[in-house]
Amino acid sequence: MKTKIAVAQGDGIGPEIMDAVLRIFKANDVQLEYEFVEMGKSYFDAGHSTGMTAAAKEAIEKYGILFKGPMETPKGKGVKSINVTARKVWNTYANQRDFRTLNGVDTVFSKAGIPINLTIIRENIEDTYGGIEHLLTYDVAVGRRIITRPGSEQVIRYAFEMVRRKGYKKLACGHKANIMKLTDGLFLEVFQQVAKEYPDIEASDIIVDDLCMKLVSKPQMFEAIVLTNLQGDIVSDLCAGLVGGLGFAPSANIGDNISIFEAVHGTAPDIAGRGIANPTALLLSGIGMLRFLGYSANAAAIENALLYTLEQGAHTGDFGDKTATPSLGTDAFADAIIANLGKLPADGGVFASSDFETGHHRTPIKNKLTLTGAHVVEEMIGVDVFVESNVQPDELAAVAKKSLRFNENFELVMISNRGTQVWPTGSIYTELVNEYRIRFEKKPGTSIKQKEILHIAADLSEAVKVCSVEFLMNFDGKIGYTLAQGQ
Template identity: 40%
Template sequence: MARRYHIVLIPGDGIGPEVTAAARRVLDVVGVFDIEEVEAGLAYYNRTGKPFPDDFLDRLRAADATLKGPLATPVGPSGYRSINVYIRQSLDLYANLRPCRGYQGISPRVFNMVIVRENTEGLYAGIEGVFRDQALAVKIVTRHGSERIIRFAFEYARANGFKRVTAVHKANILKLSDGLFLQVFREIAKEYPEIQSDDLIVDAAAYNMARTPEKLQVLVTMNLYGDILSDLAAGLAGSLGLCGSGQIGERYAVFEPVHGAGFDIAGKGIANPVAAIHAARLMMEYLAQKHSDPYLARAAKSLDKAIEATLVEDRVLTPDLGGNAKTMDVAENIAKRLAQLLEH
């Protein structure tokens, strides 16, 4: 009998409820998930005065994994702190895994790139202050944080057949903080002689991504750089709606699309659900590896093929990709393709 998994689903803000409903439709085909829906975000805050329920973290910790939509954070000073950062730091989700592919006939370039972003340190540690007319932010880089994200990147490359890992940094200017990250990278790279290792200064990395993305494989980097470069990768793929992500720690994991809340198109039923469905696929891969589940591993690979077939062969495309399909049209087509693959 197949193992069942308890999943927390956070619909989120803006288009979040639409794209997570699409992902849930696809997960239903796999048939091994018990899904508990938990509200959080701006809409919940506006209704209750709280960004999330009092037992929010307990519910996330009790689940096998969490799948969430985008949670918006208002710009500027306020009492509303980023829920995303709160989740990462509270659950110690140190690795932000952001694979992104360019599809034949859909994307401007065809590539298969993975950005592994350190998720708890750097400038996003949130240590800020004001002195007179000076605003200050502290960048935190530790040996421990560097070691575990770099090792995660090499282990991911080894497990998924990638032959090259590239460190992205600014150690030419930030000689101590980024210099520590680069030093640790070179030390750990020696433990993986079968994998090529090199490094790029972050501006050069952006140039190389735009010029020859097909030559890059796994990029490992610090928090801010990874945040920016993963959006660049999505732009190279043709849409933020194509790339999912996973935030992974030693005990817990949360998966989500890389895009934001998309308030301008919310409620229109035209949001691209592929990023959320890819996030669900990454969740399946994570659970399959963690629990040595061959059925879920096969289902994750089949889902990847179903997504590609829907985009490349069936051309079921939302407006961001030049089509006129609705969010659930894409989900239904992927679900049908997945069911066929699992049956055979």
């Protein structure tokens, strides 16, 4: 029986490259059946705020696989990216992107004889991609960055298992825990904990700016790298540049129940309809999907045909030696791959093996809720109150102290501006904006309740505008908040 999947052609060049890829699948007798679903810009324009119809959502959740072309999110209309929304709604927590040197695709590294073969695993659900932002004042915008222990463990464990399947020996964790000590610190902590279960894999960590420098100077140092969402997004595009661009960068978004395989490059509206787009990235993504579905023989045959075609110098207009051979259009390039089915490249041929654990679609009966730390002792010790004010720090401190006149359990310990302490000590050279953080902590030997903390904010609101409130917590005696710069 054929396996049925949902297919979204995408916007711009999407329909052209999707048609080319599906023709290659058909020529290799891939046993897939397609239900084409409606997603993308035209459905935003038709009034679907999620960018997809109800029928599309139903089909994707029924089959558990979405194969999609590039999609555009309308700008300036207050709608969320359909690409990010799809990944988050269906909890495709691991974004796997494989980068390797391809014969016929010249780069500075291929010309230097330095082969690249590395995989980026990007956390796909959390981080700043929650899109939780607020204007606290006219001058100050904030975004909430969410990193969770269960979400980190999901993607990190996937990365270690992927390393084993691929036969790699090393996995690095890219992070910025030297600055974001709680968020990236949590991600790194989980990485180090999970690494203990994989003693056969060399686990290391590297600060992300150092990682970027090493990737553009010595990419052969790395086999696989796992990162948080935003950093993984940036680093994966950097890696695409190492191997020829996004036109050669496949993408798999893996979840426990639903997975998405897509081209991550843009919709290229300037060349849409001209028949000259490069289908390679979408084809490589489709090859990954075939492996995920268990069609390893088809995947190997199609990939070998692609590699042979590239090796022979065939190319679309965006790459290759245009003086040696003329550029091919989308259909002609696909026809060349079809004609080369059954042929093996002289270098870099692949076998019928899986880079993925074969997917098994399940329909849950309720939302999964993952909890950790059931035995962790929690203690509430204070509060950060964020306020709008245009007075000097000493003046604001006097106002803050007045809010404690009815509560002797707390004391004012610090005021900061843009993360830098400005009271009780600071520098006259620290420039200010009109949003402060006021930190109150309980006095030693006292116990407090949440209601008391909220009363502090309420009393403070009589004098200044309260923008936001964050509780200060200890977990098993370890503080769950950061100090201000200079504190």
